[in-house]
Amino acid sequence: MGRAGTGGTFRKWACRFCGEVYDEELGMPDEGIPPGTRWEEVPDDWFCPQCGAEKSGFELIE
Amino acid sequence: MTISKKLSNTIVDAKAFQKGDAVDEAFASLRRDSPFEVATPDGYDPFWVATRHAEIVEIERQPDVFHAGDRANTVRPAAEVLQTMAMTGGDPNWVHALVALDGDVHKAMRAILFPHVTPKALKTMREGLGDVSRQFVDQMLAKAPECDFATEIAFLYPLRVIMQLLRIPIEDEPFMLSVTQQLFSSEDPELNLTRSEVSAAQQRDVLMRINAEFEAYFDKVTLDRRANPDSSLCSLIANATYQGEYLSRKLLMGYYMIAATAGHDTTANTLSGGMWALAKDPALLPQLQRNPELIDAFIEESIRWTVPVKHFMRSAAVDTELAGRKVSKGDWIMLSFHSAARDEAVYEEPHAFRLDRPMNRQIAFGFGSHVCLGQHLARMEMKLFWEELLPRIKAVSLAGEPERTRSNFVCGPKHVPIRFELA
Numbered sequence: 001m002g003r004a005g006t007g008g009t010f011r012k013w014a015c016r017f018c019g020e021v022y023d024e025e026l027g028m029p030d031e032g033i034p035p036g037t038r039w040e041e042v043p044d045d046w047f048c049p050q051c052g053a054e055k056s057g058f059e060l061i062e
Numbered sequence: 063m064t065i066s067k068k069l070s071n072t073i074v075d076a077k078a079f080q081k082g083d084a085v086d087e088a089f090a091s092l093r094r095d096s097p098f099e100v101a102t103p104d105g106y107d108p109f110w111v112a113t114r115h116a117e118i119v120e121i122e123r124q125p126d127v128f129h130a131g132d133r134a135n136t137v138r139p140a141a142e143v144l145q146t147m148a149m150t151g152g153d154p155n156w157v158h159a160l161v162a163l164d165g166d167v168h169k170a171m172r173a174i175l176f177p178h179v180t181p182k183a184l185k186t187m188r189e190g191l192g193d194v195s196r197q198f199v200d201q202m203l204a205k206a207p208e209c210d211f212a213t214e215i216a217f218l219y220p221l222r223v224i225m226q227l228l229r230i231p232i233e234d235e236p237f238m239l240s241v242t243q244q245l246f247s248s249e250d251p252e253l254n255l256t257r258s259e260v261s262a263a264q265q266r267d268v269l270m271r272i273n274a275e276f277e278a279y280f281d282k283v284t285l286d287r288r289a290n291p292d293s294s295l296c297s298l299i300a301n302a303t304y305q306g307e308y309l310s311r312k313l314l315m316g317y318y319m320i321a322a323t324a325g326h327d328t329t330a331n332t333l334s335g336g337m338w339a340l341a342k343d344p345a346l347l348p349q350l351q352r353n354p355e356l357i358d359a360f361i362e363e364s365i366r367w368t369v370p371v372k373h374f375m376r377s378a379a380v381d382t383e384l385a386g387r388k389v390s391k392g393d394w395i396m397l398s399f400h401s402a403a404r405d406e407a408v409y410e411e412p413h414a415f416r417l418d419r420p421m422n423r424q425i426a427f428g429f430g431s432h433v434c435l436g437q438h439l440a441r442m443e444m445k446l447f448w449e450e451l452l453p454r455i456k457a458v459s460l461a462g463e464p465e466r467t468r469s470n471f472v473c474g475p476k477h478v479p480i481r482f483e484l485a
Contacts, residue, residue, distance in 0.1 A: 016423065018433040019123065045182070051433050052180030059421065 013039055013058040018051035022058060063099065065092065065111065070101040073111065073398070073470075074137055076249045079372060080468040086413070089113055089401035098385035101396070105139040109375065109394035110387075113401040115408045115425065117385050121376060121397060122430035128376040130432060131155060131162040133394050135375050136471050142262060156273065159316035160435060161324075161374060167304065171313065172435060174302040175295060175321075181438045187227075188442070194222055195446040203454060203484060208461050211341075211478040212334040220329035223443050224436075228321060229294035230283075237279070242323040244272050246472035253467060253476065280318045295321060324472075328370040328427075329440040331474025333447065334464075335368025336360065339415040341460045341480045349417070350452055357452070359417045361444045366424035367415050369403040370474045374428070399426050458482040 010025035022028065022042070027035040031049050033042060039058075046055050064070075072078050072088040079085050092099070092113045102108045112118050121128045134143045134154040143154050155162040160171055177183060198219040202209060209215065217239065225235055240255060247253040248265040255268050287300035288308075299317045302309055309317065340346050350356055376395045383389065403426055404412040409419065427434040434440070462479035 016421065017427075017437060019119065019429050047180055047182060050431060052176060052182070052438060054181050057181075 010036075011039065011060060012062045014061045015048040015051060015053050015058050017053040017057055018048060020048050020050040021061070063096075064108070065096055065099050065101040067102065067104070070103040073101060073396075074103045074106060076468045076470045076473075079400075079470050079473045080250075080466045082466060085400065086404060089398060089404060090406075093401060093405060098387055105141065106137065107140045107143070107394060109137065109396050110384075110389065111396045111398060111401075112384075113398050113405075115402040115405040115423075118397045118399070118402050118425060119429055120384065121395065122425075122428065122432060125164065125168075125431045127379055127382055128395065129164045129379045130168070130374070130376060131158070131164050132379065132392075133375065133377040135162040137373060137375055137396055139262065142266065145266070153312075157316035157319050158310070158312040159320040161320065161432065162316070167313075168431065170304050171309075171317065172431075174298055174317070175435060178295065178298065179436055179439050181442075184438055184442050188446070190226075191223055191443065192446050192450075194226065195219065195443065195450050198222070199447065199450045199454065202451070206482060206484055208479065208481050211337045211480050212330075212464075212475050213477065216330045216333040216337070216475075216478070219447065220326035220333070220440070220443055223329075223439075224321065224325035227294065227439075228296045228325075229292065230296070230322070234279075237275075238322050241272055241276050242327050244269060245319075245323050246327055247467045247469050247476075250468035250476070276319065276322075277315050280315060283318070284314065324434075325436055325439075327472055328434070328474075329443055331370035331467075331472070332361075332364050332368050332440065333444055334475035334478050335370075336364035336444070336448070337458075337480060338460075338464050338475055338478050339364065339367060341458045341478070343415065344457075344459065346415075346417075347452065347455070347458060350448075354449065354452070356417050357445060357448050358441075359419070359422065360448065361441055362422040362424060363415055363417060363419065364444070365426045366403045366409070366419075366422060368474050369400045369426045370472055371426065371428075372400040372469075372471055372473055373398050374432075399428075402426075454485050456483040456485045 013022045024038055025035060027033040027037045042055060044055055047053060069088050072084055092111060097114045098110060098112055098117055100108050101111050112121060146156060147154055163171055198215055202215045221235055221239055225238060243253040244255045248269060251257060251259045255272060283296050284300045287297040291297045291301055350360060373396050376397060378389045378391050378393045381391050403424060406412055427437040459481050461481040464475050465477040467473045467476045
Protein backbone atom coordinates (compact mmCIF):
# COMPACT_ATOMS: atom_id res chain seq x y z
CA MET A 1 0.00 0.00 0.00
CA GLY A 2 1.38 3.41 -0.92
CA ARG A 3 2.14 6.15 1.59
CA ALA A 4 -0.68 8.35 2.81
CA GLY A 5 -1.36 11.39 0.67
CA THR A 6 -3.41 14.41 1.53
CA GLY A 7 -6.57 12.59 0.55
CA GLY A 8 -5.72 9.23 2.14
CA THR A 9 -3.78 6.16 1.08
CA PHE A 10 -2.66 5.85 -2.53
CA ARG A 11 -4.16 2.96 -4.47
CA LYS A 12 -3.12 0.82 -7.44
CA TRP A 13 -5.22 -0.22 -10.40
CA ALA A 14 -4.34 -2.95 -12.90
CA CYS A 15 -5.39 -3.43 -16.50
CA ARG A 16 -7.25 -6.71 -16.71
CA PHE A 17 -6.16 -7.20 -20.32
CA CYS A 18 -2.39 -6.89 -19.89
CA GLY A 19 -1.58 -6.33 -16.21
CA GLU A 20 -0.30 -2.75 -16.59
CA VAL A 21 -0.45 -1.07 -13.18
CA TYR A 22 -1.53 2.50 -12.50
CA ASP A 23 -0.10 3.59 -9.17
CA GLU A 24 -1.70 6.81 -7.88
CA GLU A 25 1.48 7.66 -5.99
CA LEU A 26 3.64 7.51 -9.12
CA GLY A 27 1.10 8.67 -11.69
CA MET A 28 2.24 8.20 -15.29
CA PRO A 29 4.40 11.22 -16.09
CA ASP A 30 5.24 9.83 -19.55
CA GLU A 31 1.51 9.86 -20.26
CA GLY A 32 1.06 13.36 -18.87
CA ILE A 33 -0.36 12.21 -15.52
CA PRO A 34 1.64 13.68 -12.62
CA PRO A 35 2.51 11.71 -9.45
CA GLY A 36 -0.24 11.77 -6.86
CA THR A 37 -3.08 11.86 -9.40
CA ARG A 38 -6.09 10.01 -8.02
CA TRP A 39 -7.71 7.43 -10.24
CA GLU A 40 -10.91 9.50 -10.29
CA GLU A 41 -8.90 12.42 -11.69
CA VAL A 42 -7.45 10.40 -14.56
CA PRO A 43 -9.39 11.48 -17.67
CA ASP A 44 -12.16 9.13 -18.77
CA ASP A 45 -10.74 8.95 -22.30
CA TRP A 46 -7.32 7.88 -21.03
CA PHE A 47 -6.36 4.38 -22.10
CA CYS A 48 -3.84 1.75 -21.09
CA PRO A 49 -0.48 2.78 -22.55
CA GLN A 50 0.53 -0.85 -22.91
CA CYS A 51 -2.47 -2.48 -24.58
CA GLY A 52 -4.93 0.31 -25.31
CA ALA A 53 -7.71 -0.90 -22.98
CA GLU A 54 -10.14 1.77 -21.83
CA LYS A 55 -10.02 3.15 -18.30
CA SER A 56 -13.01 0.95 -17.44
CA GLY A 57 -10.78 -2.07 -18.14
CA PHE A 58 -8.80 -1.40 -14.96
CA GLU A 59 -9.60 -2.87 -11.57
CA LEU A 60 -8.50 -1.90 -8.08
CA ILE A 61 -5.75 -4.22 -6.83
CA GLU A 62 -4.58 -2.47 -3.66
CA MET B 63 15.71 -33.37 -10.44
CA THR B 64 14.28 -32.90 -13.89
CA ILE B 65 10.93 -33.72 -15.44
CA SER B 66 10.69 -37.39 -16.48
CA LYS B 67 11.56 -38.25 -20.06
CA LYS B 68 8.00 -39.38 -20.74
CA LEU B 69 6.44 -36.12 -19.54
CA SER B 70 9.19 -34.10 -21.26
CA ASN B 71 8.41 -35.74 -24.58
CA THR B 72 4.64 -35.38 -24.13
CA ILE B 73 4.70 -31.61 -23.62
CA VAL B 74 6.37 -31.04 -27.00
CA ASP B 75 4.44 -33.73 -28.88
CA ALA B 76 2.19 -32.20 -31.55
CA LYS B 77 0.10 -35.39 -31.70
CA ALA B 78 -0.49 -35.23 -27.95
CA PHE B 79 -1.79 -31.66 -28.32
CA GLN B 80 -4.03 -32.83 -31.14
CA LYS B 81 -5.57 -35.53 -28.95
CA GLY B 82 -5.73 -33.33 -25.86
CA ASP B 83 -6.01 -35.68 -22.89
CA ALA B 84 -2.36 -36.74 -22.65
CA VAL B 85 -1.18 -33.15 -22.62
CA ASP B 86 -3.78 -32.12 -20.05
CA GLU B 87 -2.74 -35.01 -17.80
CA ALA B 88 0.96 -34.21 -18.24
CA PHE B 89 0.53 -30.57 -17.29
CA ALA B 90 -1.80 -31.38 -14.38
CA SER B 91 0.89 -33.66 -13.04
CA LEU B 92 3.58 -31.01 -13.50
CA ARG B 93 1.50 -28.27 -11.84
CA ARG B 94 1.04 -30.58 -8.86
CA ASP B 95 4.55 -32.06 -8.53
CA SER B 96 7.03 -29.93 -10.50
CA PRO B 97 5.44 -26.58 -11.34
CA PHE B 98 8.72 -25.00 -12.41
CA GLU B 99 11.23 -27.62 -13.47
CA VAL B 100 13.56 -28.55 -16.30
CA ALA B 101 12.32 -30.70 -19.20
CA THR B 102 14.66 -32.73 -21.39
CA PRO B 103 12.72 -33.97 -24.44
CA ASP B 104 14.67 -36.13 -26.88
CA GLY B 105 16.45 -33.96 -29.42
CA TYR B 106 15.78 -30.66 -27.67
CA ASP B 107 18.00 -28.46 -25.53
CA PRO B 108 16.82 -28.59 -21.91
CA PHE B 109 14.37 -25.91 -20.86
CA TRP B 110 12.48 -24.83 -17.78
CA VAL B 111 8.72 -25.25 -17.93
CA ALA B 112 6.56 -22.62 -16.21
CA THR B 113 3.24 -24.40 -15.78
CA ARG B 114 1.37 -22.12 -13.38
CA HIS B 115 -0.45 -18.87 -14.01
CA ALA B 116 1.51 -17.12 -11.21
CA GLU B 117 5.01 -17.82 -12.54
CA ILE B 118 4.06 -16.95 -16.12
CA VAL B 119 2.68 -13.61 -14.96
CA GLU B 120 5.85 -13.05 -12.92
CA ILE B 121 8.02 -13.78 -15.96
CA GLU B 122 5.96 -11.57 -18.25
CA ARG B 123 6.14 -8.70 -15.77
CA GLN B 124 9.94 -8.71 -16.21
CA PRO B 125 10.66 -8.40 -19.94
CA ASP B 126 14.13 -7.03 -19.22
CA VAL B 127 15.02 -10.17 -17.26
CA PHE B 128 13.28 -12.72 -19.49
CA HIS B 129 13.97 -12.00 -23.14
CA ALA B 130 11.83 -13.10 -26.07
CA GLY B 131 14.38 -13.03 -28.87
CA ASP B 132 17.77 -14.19 -27.58
CA ARG B 133 16.91 -17.86 -28.16
CA ALA B 134 14.26 -19.61 -30.27
CA ASN B 135 10.93 -18.18 -29.17
CA THR B 136 9.02 -21.37 -29.85
CA VAL B 137 10.12 -24.82 -28.75
CA ARG B 138 12.04 -26.47 -31.57
CA PRO B 139 14.51 -29.36 -31.76
CA ALA B 140 18.15 -28.38 -31.22
CA ALA B 141 19.18 -29.41 -34.74
CA GLU B 142 16.48 -27.24 -36.25
CA VAL B 143 17.48 -24.21 -34.18
CA LEU B 144 21.15 -24.72 -35.15
CA GLN B 145 20.20 -24.90 -38.80
CA THR B 146 18.16 -21.71 -38.52
CA MET B 147 21.12 -19.98 -36.90
CA ALA B 148 23.45 -21.22 -39.64
CA MET B 149 21.14 -19.83 -42.30
CA THR B 150 20.40 -16.50 -40.62
CA GLY B 151 23.91 -15.66 -39.50
CA GLY B 152 23.33 -16.58 -35.87
CA ASP B 153 19.71 -15.62 -35.31
CA PRO B 154 17.63 -18.41 -33.73
CA ASN B 155 14.41 -16.93 -35.13
CA TRP B 156 13.58 -16.70 -38.83
CA VAL B 157 12.04 -13.26 -38.72
CA HIS B 158 12.11 -10.36 -36.31
CA ALA B 159 8.42 -10.37 -35.47
CA LEU B 160 7.01 -8.63 -32.41
CA VAL B 161 6.94 -11.89 -30.50
CA ALA B 162 10.73 -12.24 -30.84
CA LEU B 163 11.79 -8.69 -30.02
CA ASP B 164 12.90 -7.05 -26.80
CA GLY B 165 13.63 -3.64 -25.35
CA ASP B 166 13.43 -0.42 -27.35
CA VAL B 167 12.97 -2.03 -30.75
CA HIS B 168 10.01 -4.02 -29.42
CA LYS B 169 8.42 -0.86 -28.02
CA ALA B 170 9.04 1.00 -31.27
CA MET B 171 7.53 -1.79 -33.39
CA ARG B 172 4.41 -2.08 -31.19
CA ALA B 173 3.96 1.68 -31.42
CA ILE B 174 3.54 1.49 -35.20
CA LEU B 175 0.14 -0.22 -35.15
CA PHE B 176 -0.84 0.33 -31.51
CA PRO B 177 -2.87 3.53 -32.07
CA HIS B 178 -4.90 1.74 -34.76
CA VAL B 179 -5.94 -1.30 -32.71
CA THR B 180 -7.01 0.23 -29.41
CA PRO B 181 -10.68 -0.17 -28.46
CA LYS B 182 -11.12 3.55 -29.09
CA ALA B 183 -9.72 3.31 -32.63
CA LEU B 184 -11.65 0.13 -33.33
CA LYS B 185 -14.97 1.85 -32.63
CA THR B 186 -14.58 3.68 -35.92
CA MET B 187 -14.31 0.33 -37.73
CA ARG B 188 -17.24 -1.30 -35.99
CA GLU B 189 -19.77 -0.66 -38.72
CA GLY B 190 -17.55 -1.95 -41.52
CA LEU B 191 -16.53 -5.05 -39.58
CA GLY B 192 -20.16 -5.61 -38.67
CA ASP B 193 -20.93 -5.95 -42.37
CA VAL B 194 -18.23 -8.60 -42.71
CA SER B 195 -19.48 -10.57 -39.71
CA ARG B 196 -23.07 -10.41 -41.05
CA GLN B 197 -21.86 -11.73 -44.38
CA PHE B 198 -20.23 -14.77 -42.74
CA VAL B 199 -23.22 -15.41 -40.48
CA ASP B 200 -25.41 -15.33 -43.60
CA GLN B 201 -23.02 -17.80 -45.25
CA MET B 202 -23.27 -20.13 -42.28
CA LEU B 203 -27.05 -19.97 -42.10
CA ALA B 204 -27.28 -20.68 -45.82
CA LYS B 205 -25.59 -24.00 -45.13
CA ALA B 206 -28.33 -25.13 -42.71
CA PRO B 207 -28.87 -27.66 -41.31
CA GLU B 208 -25.16 -28.63 -41.09
CA CYS B 209 -21.69 -27.27 -41.64
CA ASP B 210 -18.11 -27.65 -40.51
CA PHE B 211 -17.93 -24.41 -38.57
CA ALA B 212 -14.11 -24.41 -38.41
CA THR B 213 -13.29 -24.82 -42.08
CA GLU B 214 -16.34 -23.14 -43.61
CA ILE B 215 -16.68 -20.11 -41.35
CA ALA B 216 -14.07 -19.65 -38.63
CA PHE B 217 -10.98 -20.07 -40.84
CA LEU B 218 -12.36 -17.51 -43.27
CA TYR B 219 -14.06 -14.71 -41.33
CA PRO B 220 -11.08 -13.36 -39.29
CA LEU B 221 -8.93 -13.87 -42.40
CA ARG B 222 -11.25 -11.55 -44.36
CA VAL B 223 -11.19 -8.97 -41.54
CA ILE B 224 -7.41 -8.74 -41.27
CA MET B 225 -6.96 -8.78 -45.05
CA GLN B 226 -9.38 -5.89 -45.35
CA LEU B 227 -7.44 -3.96 -42.71
CA LEU B 228 -4.17 -4.75 -44.53
CA ARG B 229 -5.94 -4.00 -47.83
CA ILE B 230 -4.96 -7.31 -49.42
CA PRO B 231 -7.27 -8.39 -52.28
CA ILE B 232 -9.79 -11.16 -51.63
CA GLU B 233 -8.26 -13.33 -54.37
CA ASP B 234 -5.02 -13.49 -52.36
CA GLU B 235 -6.70 -14.76 -49.19
CA PRO B 236 -6.14 -18.47 -50.05
CA PHE B 237 -2.39 -17.79 -50.33
CA MET B 238 -2.37 -16.04 -46.96
CA LEU B 239 -4.29 -18.92 -45.40
CA SER B 240 -1.83 -21.44 -46.83
CA VAL B 241 1.13 -19.46 -45.46
CA THR B 242 -0.55 -19.39 -42.06
CA GLN B 243 -1.30 -23.09 -42.05
CA GLN B 244 2.19 -24.00 -43.17
CA LEU B 245 3.71 -21.75 -40.54
CA PHE B 246 1.58 -22.96 -37.64
CA SER B 247 0.42 -26.41 -38.74
CA SER B 248 3.28 -27.83 -40.79
CA GLU B 249 3.10 -31.14 -38.90
CA ASP B 250 -0.57 -31.61 -39.73
CA PRO B 251 -0.92 -33.62 -42.95
CA GLU B 252 -4.40 -32.22 -43.49
CA LEU B 253 -3.34 -28.58 -43.31
CA ASN B 254 0.26 -28.37 -44.49
CA LEU B 255 1.05 -27.46 -48.07
CA THR B 256 2.08 -30.93 -49.20
CA ARG B 257 -1.02 -32.45 -47.57
CA SER B 258 1.13 -35.35 -46.34
CA GLU B 259 3.11 -36.68 -43.39
CA VAL B 260 6.44 -34.90 -43.62
CA SER B 261 9.75 -35.07 -41.82
CA ALA B 262 11.15 -32.06 -39.96
CA ALA B 263 13.57 -31.45 -42.86
CA GLN B 264 10.72 -31.49 -45.38
CA GLN B 265 8.68 -29.13 -43.21
CA ARG B 266 11.59 -26.73 -43.14
CA ASP B 267 12.09 -26.91 -46.90
CA VAL B 268 8.43 -26.17 -47.56
CA LEU B 269 8.46 -23.37 -45.01
CA MET B 270 11.48 -21.79 -46.68
CA ARG B 271 9.84 -22.02 -50.08
CA ILE B 272 6.61 -20.42 -48.95
CA ASN B 273 8.50 -17.84 -46.91
CA ALA B 274 10.31 -16.81 -50.10
CA GLU B 275 6.94 -16.48 -51.89
CA PHE B 276 5.57 -14.50 -48.94
CA GLU B 277 8.53 -12.10 -48.97
CA ALA B 278 8.30 -11.65 -52.74
CA TYR B 279 4.59 -10.84 -52.38
CA PHE B 280 5.19 -8.29 -49.64
CA ASP B 281 8.17 -6.75 -51.44
CA LYS B 282 5.65 -5.69 -54.08
CA VAL B 283 3.21 -4.50 -51.42
CA THR B 284 5.97 -2.42 -49.81
CA LEU B 285 6.90 -0.72 -53.07
CA ASP B 286 3.27 -0.06 -53.87
CA ARG B 287 2.36 1.40 -50.46
CA ARG B 288 5.46 3.56 -50.35
CA ALA B 289 4.53 4.94 -53.76
CA ASN B 290 0.82 5.19 -52.91
CA PRO B 291 0.44 5.45 -49.14
CA ASP B 292 -3.04 4.86 -47.76
CA SER B 293 -4.65 4.20 -44.37
CA SER B 294 -4.18 0.42 -44.49
CA LEU B 295 -2.12 -1.44 -41.90
CA CYS B 296 0.24 -2.55 -44.70
CA SER B 297 0.89 1.07 -45.56
CA LEU B 298 1.61 1.95 -41.94
CA ILE B 299 4.12 -0.91 -41.77
CA ALA B 300 5.70 -0.18 -45.16
CA ASN B 301 6.16 3.50 -44.36
CA ALA B 302 7.18 3.13 -40.71
CA THR B 303 10.66 4.16 -39.69
CA TYR B 304 12.99 3.12 -36.92
CA GLN B 305 15.95 5.30 -35.98
CA GLY B 306 15.32 7.45 -39.04
CA GLU B 307 15.27 4.64 -41.62
CA TYR B 308 12.58 2.41 -43.09
CA LEU B 309 12.33 -0.85 -41.16
CA SER B 310 15.06 -3.39 -41.91
CA ARG B 311 13.98 -6.27 -44.11
CA LYS B 312 13.80 -8.64 -41.13
CA LEU B 313 11.63 -6.24 -39.14
CA LEU B 314 9.45 -5.45 -42.12
CA MET B 315 8.84 -9.07 -43.08
CA GLY B 316 8.41 -10.03 -39.44
CA TYR B 317 5.67 -7.43 -39.10
CA TYR B 318 3.86 -8.49 -42.26
CA MET B 319 4.21 -12.12 -41.22
CA ILE B 320 2.65 -11.66 -37.80
CA ALA B 321 -0.13 -9.41 -39.09
CA ALA B 322 -1.04 -11.71 -41.99
CA THR B 323 -0.93 -14.96 -40.00
CA ALA B 324 -1.35 -14.47 -36.25
CA GLY B 325 -3.74 -11.64 -37.12
CA HIS B 326 -6.45 -14.18 -37.93
CA ASP B 327 -5.45 -17.70 -36.93
CA THR B 328 -5.85 -17.32 -33.17
CA THR B 329 -9.23 -15.62 -33.58
CA ALA B 330 -10.33 -18.42 -35.90
CA ASN B 331 -9.31 -21.02 -33.34
CA THR B 332 -11.09 -19.18 -30.55
CA LEU B 333 -14.30 -18.80 -32.54
CA SER B 334 -14.22 -22.51 -33.29
CA GLY B 335 -13.58 -23.28 -29.64
CA GLY B 336 -16.59 -21.15 -28.70
CA MET B 337 -18.79 -22.95 -31.21
CA TRP B 338 -17.54 -26.32 -29.95
CA ALA B 339 -18.60 -25.35 -26.41
CA LEU B 340 -21.93 -23.97 -27.62
CA ALA B 341 -22.74 -27.11 -29.59
CA LYS B 342 -21.67 -29.41 -26.77
CA ASP B 343 -23.70 -27.80 -23.98
CA PRO B 344 -27.38 -27.29 -24.93
CA ALA B 345 -27.88 -24.92 -21.98
CA LEU B 346 -25.41 -22.34 -23.29
CA LEU B 347 -27.33 -21.02 -26.30
CA PRO B 348 -30.58 -20.18 -24.44
CA GLN B 349 -28.53 -18.71 -21.59
CA LEU B 350 -26.71 -16.37 -23.97
CA GLN B 351 -29.90 -15.53 -25.86
CA ARG B 352 -31.65 -14.57 -22.62
CA ASN B 353 -28.60 -12.68 -21.36
CA PRO B 354 -26.69 -11.20 -24.30
CA GLU B 355 -24.59 -9.22 -21.82
CA LEU B 356 -22.89 -12.58 -21.10
CA ILE B 357 -21.34 -12.62 -24.58
CA ASP B 358 -18.22 -10.89 -23.22
CA ALA B 359 -17.83 -13.63 -20.60
CA PHE B 360 -18.46 -16.23 -23.30
CA ILE B 361 -15.64 -14.76 -25.39
CA GLU B 362 -13.21 -14.62 -22.45
CA GLU B 363 -14.02 -18.22 -21.59
CA SER B 364 -13.64 -19.23 -25.26
CA ILE B 365 -10.13 -17.75 -25.21
CA ARG B 366 -9.23 -19.49 -21.95
CA TRP B 367 -10.80 -22.81 -22.89
CA THR B 368 -9.28 -22.94 -26.39
CA VAL B 369 -5.86 -21.45 -25.51
CA PRO B 370 -4.96 -21.09 -29.20
CA VAL B 371 -1.29 -20.27 -28.51
CA LYS B 372 0.09 -23.10 -26.42
CA HIS B 373 3.39 -21.57 -25.43
CA PHE B 374 6.12 -19.07 -26.09
CA MET B 375 9.74 -19.43 -25.05
CA ARG B 376 11.82 -16.91 -23.12
CA SER B 377 15.44 -16.93 -21.99
CA ALA B 378 17.02 -15.43 -18.91
CA ALA B 379 19.04 -12.32 -19.70
CA VAL B 380 20.72 -12.43 -16.26
CA ASP B 381 21.12 -14.89 -13.40
CA THR B 382 17.85 -14.76 -11.48
CA GLU B 383 15.45 -16.72 -9.32
CA LEU B 384 11.92 -17.90 -9.93
CA ALA B 385 9.63 -20.02 -7.77
CA GLY B 386 12.53 -20.54 -5.40
CA ARG B 387 14.77 -21.95 -8.13
CA LYS B 388 17.98 -20.46 -9.47
CA VAL B 389 17.76 -19.69 -13.16
CA SER B 390 21.05 -19.00 -14.95
CA LYS B 391 21.65 -16.41 -17.61
CA GLY B 392 20.87 -17.99 -20.98
CA ASP B 393 18.48 -20.64 -19.63
CA TRP B 394 15.58 -21.39 -21.96
CA ILE B 395 12.07 -21.24 -20.48
CA MET B 396 8.72 -22.44 -21.78
CA LEU B 397 5.71 -20.35 -20.77
CA SER B 398 2.94 -22.90 -21.06
CA PHE B 399 -0.19 -20.84 -21.64
CA HIS B 400 -2.02 -24.12 -22.11
CA SER B 401 -1.14 -25.18 -18.59
CA ALA B 402 -1.81 -21.74 -17.08
CA ALA B 403 -5.32 -21.83 -18.54
CA ARG B 404 -5.97 -25.05 -16.61
CA ASP B 405 -4.36 -23.92 -13.35
CA GLU B 406 -6.52 -25.21 -10.50
CA ALA B 407 -5.17 -22.45 -8.23
CA VAL B 408 -6.87 -19.86 -10.44
CA TYR B 409 -9.80 -21.67 -12.06
CA GLU B 410 -12.37 -23.83 -10.34
CA GLU B 411 -13.16 -26.83 -12.57
CA PRO B 412 -10.51 -25.67 -15.07
CA HIS B 413 -11.58 -28.08 -17.81
CA ALA B 414 -15.20 -26.94 -17.74
CA PHE B 415 -16.55 -24.14 -19.95
CA ARG B 416 -18.22 -21.72 -17.53
CA LEU B 417 -19.60 -18.23 -17.91
CA ASP B 418 -19.64 -17.48 -14.20
CA ARG B 419 -15.92 -17.15 -13.59
CA PRO B 420 -15.36 -14.03 -11.50
CA MET B 421 -13.08 -11.62 -13.38
CA ASN B 422 -11.76 -14.26 -15.77
CA ARG B 423 -8.06 -13.39 -15.68
CA GLN B 424 -7.10 -15.61 -18.57
CA ILE B 425 -3.66 -14.90 -20.03
CA ALA B 426 -4.01 -16.88 -23.24
CA PHE B 427 -3.34 -13.70 -25.26
CA GLY B 428 -0.20 -13.17 -23.20
CA PHE B 429 0.47 -10.69 -20.44
CA GLY B 430 2.61 -7.62 -19.94
CA SER B 431 4.51 -5.93 -22.73
CA HIS B 432 4.16 -8.94 -25.04
CA VAL B 433 0.38 -9.17 -24.73
CA CYS B 434 -1.19 -9.73 -28.16
CA LEU B 435 -1.30 -6.42 -30.03
CA GLY B 436 -4.51 -7.43 -31.80
CA GLN B 437 -6.37 -8.73 -28.75
CA HIS B 438 -9.02 -5.99 -28.78
CA LEU B 439 -9.60 -6.47 -32.51
CA ALA B 440 -10.01 -10.21 -31.91
CA ARG B 441 -12.55 -9.59 -29.15
CA MET B 442 -14.50 -7.16 -31.29
CA GLU B 443 -14.59 -9.56 -34.25
CA MET B 444 -15.89 -12.32 -32.01
CA LYS B 445 -18.46 -10.09 -30.33
CA LEU B 446 -19.83 -8.86 -33.66
CA PHE B 447 -20.08 -12.43 -34.89
CA TRP B 448 -21.84 -13.88 -31.84
CA GLU B 449 -24.19 -10.89 -31.50
CA GLU B 450 -25.24 -11.43 -35.10
CA LEU B 451 -25.50 -15.22 -34.99
CA LEU B 452 -27.05 -16.06 -31.63
CA PRO B 453 -30.49 -14.46 -32.18
CA ARG B 454 -30.71 -16.16 -35.57
CA ILE B 455 -30.44 -19.80 -34.48
CA LYS B 456 -32.84 -21.89 -32.43
CA ALA B 457 -30.58 -24.80 -31.61
CA VAL B 458 -27.08 -26.08 -32.29
CA SER B 459 -25.43 -29.42 -31.56
CA LEU B 460 -22.39 -31.40 -32.61
CA ALA B 461 -22.85 -33.38 -35.81
CA GLY B 462 -19.62 -35.31 -35.28
CA GLU B 463 -16.49 -35.29 -33.19
CA PRO B 464 -14.47 -32.04 -33.38
CA GLU B 465 -10.76 -32.38 -34.17
CA ARG B 466 -7.79 -30.24 -33.23
CA THR B 467 -4.81 -29.25 -35.34
CA ARG B 468 -1.64 -31.31 -34.90
CA SER B 469 0.68 -28.69 -33.43
CA ASN B 470 2.47 -27.95 -30.16
CA PHE B 471 2.45 -24.19 -30.84
CA VAL B 472 -0.77 -22.79 -32.33
CA CYS B 473 -3.40 -25.46 -31.88
CA GLY B 474 -7.15 -25.20 -31.97
CA PRO B 475 -10.13 -26.93 -33.52
CA LYS B 476 -9.70 -27.64 -37.24
CA HIS B 477 -13.07 -29.38 -37.57
CA VAL B 478 -16.22 -28.53 -35.65
CA PRO B 479 -19.09 -30.31 -37.40
CA ILE B 480 -22.39 -28.84 -36.24
CA ARG B 481 -26.09 -29.25 -36.86
CA PHE B 482 -28.28 -26.22 -36.33
CA GLU B 483 -31.81 -24.89 -36.74
CA LEU B 484 -32.68 -21.40 -37.86
CA ALA B 485 -34.71 -19.24 -35.48
